Amino acid sequence: AxxxxxxxxxxxxxxxxxxxxxxxxxxxxxxxxxxxxFPEGVRRIIYTTNAIEALNSKRRRAVRSRGHFPGDEAAMKLLYLVLNNAAEQWKRAPREWVEAKTQFAVIFGERFFN
Structure with a gap:
């Protein structure tokens, strides 16, 4: 097919x-x-780029709003803060993760750790 x-x-x-x-x-x-x-829900969780796109969007927004930086260190500090803030927001798993975990447990058995 x-x-x-x-x-x-x-x-x-x-x-x-x-x-x-x-x-x-x-x-x-x-x-x-x-x-x-894999079922469609599992495929969606495996190859989605939504998280990557959202992170890049946050990074671009932060850099664009500042305009320019006095030096490389200032830019690196801003990117660190953006990434740190984004990591704190990743506490909740995507909706499809429950279905994916179930399928992985069936397929991979004892090799899959929850």
Whole structure:
């Protein structure tokens, strides 16, 4: 089903416009396919970039609001404070994590630590 979807993508508008995407998926197919064995909720938690995008957004906002810095050390201190504050906010797990933990416990058995 995955290969059929990839072929449909290649033949479609976006595949024709950006052929490098399908080529990349084909080159790395053996690394992509194992993800499809997981339910959708687990796949979402495995490859989501929301946390990374949110962190980069906070970093950009902090730097942009300051304008310029007197030196590298001042910039590093600000980035440290932004990262430290973001880490404190990561106390709550994503919604999909409960489903993912259940699936990992079934698949990996004793190797999975909660």
């Amino acid at each position: 995955g290969l059929k979807a990839l072929e449909a993508f290649e033949e479609g508008y976006w595949g024709q416009k950006y052929p490098a995407i399908a080529q990349s998926w084909r080159r790395n197919w053996e690394h992509v396919v194992p993800f499809f064995a």
